Amino acid sequence: MTEPNEPPRSVPEEIAFARQQRQQANEFSQNVWELVRARRIRGEKFRREHPVGPYTLDFVCLDLKLAIEIDGKDHFTEQGKQHDERRDAYLRALGFEVIRINGFRVTQDRLGVRNEIEQAIRHRREQQA
Numbered sequence: 757m758t759e760p761n762e763p764p765r766s767v768p769e770e771i772a773f774a775r776q777q778r779q780q781a782n783e784f785s786q787n788v789w790e791l792v793r794a795r796r797i798r799g800e801k802f803r804r805e806h807p808v809g810p811y812t813l814d815f816v817c818l819d820l821k822l823a824i825e826i827d828g829k830d831h832f833t834e835q836g837k838q839h840d841e842r843r844d845a846y847l848r849a850l851g852f853e854v855i856r857i858n859g860f861r862v863t864q865d866r867l868g869v870r871n872e873i874e875q876a877i878r879h880r881r882e883q884q885a
Contacts, residue, residue: 784826784859785814791870792824798877808850811843820880821852824873828859853880 785804792802792815800817802824808816815824830836844854855876862869 784828784862787862787866788815788824788826788857788869791866792873797870797873800877808852809846811846813847816852817877817880820877820884821850822876822880823847823852823854824876825854825856826859826862827856 789804791797792800793804795801800820800822802815802817803813804815806813806816806818808823813823814826816822825840827840840856844856847854853876855872857869857872
């Protein structure tokens with residue numbers, strides 16, 4: 757595992773896993789991808805299923821170090837919560853901000869999700885200024 761103070765690395769296995777995840781994306785991820793792809797939110801470029809260290813991020817803007825994670829049912833188990841806490845701590849140590857969005861919210865409140873992402877982008881820009 758990469759230590760928090762080392763730069764993120766990509767290895768062939770992580771890239772292959774990310775490709776597989778993109779091909780098998782669920783409805784929630786597809787909906788968020790439609791929101792953020794092609795610089796649709798505030799002109800920022802997002803990647804999906806992008807490896808950072810030992811983890812594959814659902815969506816990430818590398819310029820802003822902003823990660824968006826879409827949480828499905830597995831994230832609400834005790835094991836899932838612990839995994840997410842370790843993952844988020846690792847990413848924060850690398851300077852990333854992580855926002856977590858409940859997957860069902862993506863289909864029920866698309867505008868609210870878009871607004872939350874826009875607010876996170878503004879916040880990251882302000883921090884970098």
